[in-house]
Amino acid sequence: MIGVFPNFTTKSQAMSIRIFITGGTFDKEYNELNGQLYFKDTHLHDLLEMGRNKVPVEIRTLMMIDSLEMTAEDRELIVHQCRQCEEDRIVITHGTDTMAETAKVIAEKIDYKTIVLTGAMIPIKFGSSDGLFNLGSALAFAQSLKAGVYVAMNGRCFNWHNVQKNKVTGVFEEIEGSIGKNNL
Secondary structure, three states, X not given: OOOOOOOOOOHHHOOOEEEEEEXXXXXXXXXXXOOOEEEOOOOHHHHHHHOOOXXXXXXXXXXXXXXXXXXXXXXXXHHHHHHHOOOOEXXXXXXXXXXXXXXXXXXXXXXXXXXEEEOOOOOHHHOOXXXXXXXXXXXXXXXXXXXXXXXXXXXXXXXXXXXXXXXXXXXXXXXXXXXXXXXX
16 A cells, blocks of 8 residues: 555665664563563564564674763664664664653754654563563554654654653653643
8 A cells, every 4th residue: 555654665774673672671671580680682573573573673782781870971872773774663672760851861962763662561471561562563653654753652643852651650641831842
């Protein structure tokens, strides 16, 4: 179907979506001996298979860290990789605690690509994670939104400048006083 996705003229011309992995709860494992969460390998390939993904993707792990430990240099690496990759549509898996901060840094430097950050509140390995749903949503939003930086969580998509993680409810929401200004 011609014209279904912006900038795609035929199915054969649809470019892959680049997925950058940065860590976060999305990829954490649980150590049964000491109760600690830790990073081992990404679960992204398994999730794409489980979700029966048919969207062409190119995957690259940039880092495997908790977003609370993410530095300005880490964010600059993410920006650099977004600029350098040939894909115009990008999904970034990211920890939820500083996702909005990273989105802001990216948006201040890149406005010509569609970049969607997503994550999970519960590790994938726990089985009842929101990660699979969030990843699928992010892939769909990356295909359908115009150039810009967005955060996709729990079926919702937010502009980078109008999102925050509510630390009490654990839900992403519009910044108070900005309701209705989330023009996608």
